[in-house]
Amino acid sequence: xxxxxxxxxxxxxxxxxxxxxxxxxxxxxxxxxxxxxxxxxxxxxxxxxxxxxxxxxxxxxxxxxxxxxxxxxxxxxxxxxxxxxxxxxxxxxxxxxxxxxxxxxxxxxxxxxxxxxxxxxxxxxxxxxxxxxxxxxxxxxxxxxxxxxxxxxxxxxxxxxxxxxxxxxxxxxxxxxxxxxxxxxxxxxxxxxxxxxxxxxxxxxxxxxxxxxxxxxxxxxxxxxxxxxxxxxxxxxxxxxxxxxxxxxxxxxxxxxxxxxxxxxxxxxxxxxxxxxxxxxxxxxxxxxxxxxxxxxxxxxxxxxxxxxxxxxxxxxxxxxxxxxxxxxxxxxxxxxxxxxxxxxxxxxxxxxxxxxxxxxxxxxxxxxxxxxxxxxxxxxxxxxxxxxxxxxxxxxxxxxxxxxxxxxxxxxxxxxxxxxxxxxxxxxxxxxxxxxxxxxxxxxxx
Amino acid sequence: xxxxxxxxxxxxxxxxxxxxxxxxxxxxxxxxxxxxxxxxxxxxxxxxxxxxxxxxxxxxxxxxxxxxxxxxxxxxxxxxxxxxxxxxxxxxxxxxxxxxxxxxxxxxxxxxxxxxxxxxxxxxxxxxxxxxxxxxxxxxxxxxxxxxxxxxxxxxxxxxxxxxxxxxxxxxxxxxxxxxxxxxxxxxx
Numbered sequence: 001x002x003x004x005x006x007x008x009x010x011x012x013x014x015x016x017x018x019x020x021x022x023x024x025x026x027x028x029x030x031x032x033x034x035x036x037x038x039x040x041x042x043x044x045x046x047x048x049x050x051x052x053x054x055x056x057x058x059x060x061x062x063x064x065x066x067x068x069x070x071x072x073x074x075x076x077x078x079x080x081x082x083x084x085x086x087x088x089x090x091x092x093x094x095x096x097x098x099x100x101x102x103x104x105x106x107x108x109x110x111x112x113x114x115x116x117x118x119x120x121x122x123x124x125x126x127x128x129x130x131x132x133x134x135x136x137x138x139x140x141x142x143x144x145x146x147x148x149x150x151x152x153x154x155x156x157x158x159x160x161x162x163x164x165x166x167x168x169x170x171x172x173x174x175x176x177x178x179x180x181x182x183x184x185x186x187x188x189x190x191x192x193x194x195x196x197x198x199x200x201x202x203x204x205x206x207x208x209x210x211x212x213x214x215x216x217x218x219x220x221x222x223x224x225x226x227x228x229x230x231x232x233x234x235x236x237x238x239x240x241x242x243x244x245x246x247x248x249x250x251x252x253x254x255x256x257x258x259x260x261x262x263x264x265x266x267x268x269x270x271x272x273x274x275x276x277x278x279x280x281x282x283x284x285x286x287x288x289x290x291x292x293x294x295x296x297x298x299x300x301x302x303x304x305x306x307x308x309x310x311x312x313x314x315x316x317x318x319x320x321x322x323x324x325x326x327x328x329x330x331x332x333x334x335x336x337x338x339x340x341x342x343x344x345x346x347x348x349x350x351x352x353x354x355x356x357x358x359x360x361x362x363x364x365x366x367x368x369x370x371x372x373x374x375x376x377x378x379x380x381x382x383x384x385x386x387x388x389x390x391x392x393x394x395x396x397x398x399x400x401x402x403x404x405x406x407x408x409x410x411x412x413x414x415x416x417x418x419x420x421x422x423x424x425x426x427x428x429x430x431x432x433x434x435x436x437x438x439x440x441x442x443x444x445x446x447x
Numbered sequence: 448x449x450x451x452x453x454x455x456x457x458x459x460x461x462x463x464x465x466x467x468x469x470x471x472x473x474x475x476x477x478x479x480x481x482x483x484x485x486x487x488x489x490x491x492x493x494x495x496x497x498x499x500x501x502x503x504x505x506x507x508x509x510x511x512x513x514x515x516x517x518x519x520x521x522x523x524x525x526x527x528x529x530x531x532x533x534x535x536x537x538x539x540x541x542x543x544x545x546x547x548x549x550x551x552x553x554x555x556x557x558x559x560x561x562x563x564x565x566x567x568x569x570x571x572x573x574x575x576x577x578x579x580x581x582x583x584x585x586x587x588x589x590x591x592x593x594x595x596x597x598x599x600x601x602x603x604x605x606x607x608x609x610x611x612x613x614x615x616x617x618x619x620x621x622x623x624x625x626x627x628x629x630x631x632x633x634x635x636x
Contacts, residue, residue, distance in 0.1 A: 443489075
């Protein structure tokens with residue numbers, strides 16, 4: 001990992017040509033062309049707010065977000081293993097304020113889609129012309145017997161929202177004795193960050209291997225029978241940590257009794273069909289769904305969990321002038337099992353589509369043709385990473401998965417009959433690029 | 448009218464669909480990893496705003512048609528048409544090149560300067576700001592990115608297209624790779 005400090009990073013930012021237009025002092029000095037309210041200040045919400053202001057400062061943008069400090073989920077598995085300082089994942093909201101976004105730290109509790117108003121817990125009422133919901137996910141603690149919100153904050157952390165939970169899980173890992181078992185419970189898909197649980201298994205194994213706990217085990221109990229970048233993960237697990245029987249990492253799919261149905265927080269035991277697994281650390285990723293504010297509005301029409309949106313501009317199929325971006329939405333070419341992955345990159349991509357579409361609308365221009373891209377890196381060892389990229393276009397009002405512009409890092413090279421191993425430089429470069437990606441997406445969304 | 452809106456909206460209004468609106472939509476997807484206006488803040492990702500059009504178009508097409516090895520970009524560009532690649536290259540080439548000079552030790556700067564005079568200056572210029580046609584600018588480009596690129600050129604298993612560049616990179620001694628990258632990375636002009 002390279003060591004450029006925050007000062008150099010900020011200097012780089014200051015050097016960008018947009019610095020001159022970062023100085024718009026007040027958002028709503030004159031009568032705005034339109035008022036946009038953004039709910040949720042993660043990657044998706046922050047990007048919509050910033051790009052609306054960049055593209056048309058005549059639009060008044062208010063962003064409502066509970067927290068004053070954002071912690072990136074991507075690369076937070078590296079915090080659990082001690083490979084990365086959590087501070088490198090954190091960013092505040094002053095960057096958005098410099099773009100003229102009115103950032104309000106509060107919680108939207110009620111939306112009236114007819115009157116087009118939103119009310120916060122703090123009692124503020126906002127009128128909007130367009131409402132962007134980027135609420136992320138909320139957990140269904142009742143969805144797994146034996147799990148409660150309280151237990152998820154103590155004995156059975158999820159660390160599926162980065163922040164205090166990430167540090168709690170890190171502490172539990174550090175306290176685990178050599179020879180201990182670290183269990184990761186994976187919910188049924190689709191879930192936030194498809195490769196996340198499997199990257200986490202590798203990071204936990206990396207910690208154990210490099211901290212004198214090589215006799216430990218990482219056990220993945222999965223409610224699914226396959227997963228993202230599977231061939232790449234299994235290859236790396238095997239090579240770096242040992243995988244399967246006798247190895248450090250073991251994956252139990254649903255078809256082999258991996259679907260956990262009950263968990264006992266007292267004894268740290270997971271029950272799955274006929275299987276019974278006792279852990280020393282039990283990391284339960286609870287089932288989750290679109291953030292409650294979107295769900296309460298009746299927008300989560302897909303499996304009662306995720307919000308369906310229009311391919312051309314991410315507008316809700318249920319509610320006019322409400323747009324849903326990020327992990328809360330569902331999109332992509334579902335018929336061929338190529339959905340939008342719930343990733344930060346995808347959220348940013350969706351956010352830019354919304355911003356461009358709204359700016360066109362408010363200025364009476366034809367809507368631009370949208371394009372959706374994803375890049376997602378997984379870091380599984382000091383010098384071992386890999387990625388997946390996705391490209392979606394819209395044709396005839398439908399999302400089209402563009403296979404030629406999508407795919408995972410190579411598992412092998414050479415030919416099919418005479419495969420050759422992928423040079424280690426490839427894997428090393430992806431670790432370095434993951435860090436470069438993180439710095440750029442944080443800046444693209446928040447600064 | 449605010450200045451922020453001008454270039455983008457007027458361009459959009461003035462020109463037909465693909466050339467204006469859509470290259471902006473496409474280019475915005477590049478910002479994720481290469482920064483707003485192609486000025487990267489991720490030290491392992493290159494800045495691309497202000498690089499020569501011919502260089503940008505060539506490198507993207509070499510990835511697309513598997514002439515040149517890459518890690519991520521070769522997969523991404525395969526989804527783009529040649530017209531889109533040309534439009535993106537033109538878009539980024541028009542933006543100003545914004546060097547981000549990075550601090551380097553006196554020792555690195557001294558070694559880097561000597562090695563560059565012998566191995567790199569001919570094509571990239573003494574400070575990297577005045578390259579040959581078709582070669583990228585290097586002044587104030589991210590040093591960690593450039594060091595990784597040199598590693599790619601030095602690895603015989605990594606397919607890099609440019610013969611002269613492969614030769615020059617492989618002539619460097621192990622201890623010269625980082626100083627060369629850091630010297631160019633430290634240059635403002």
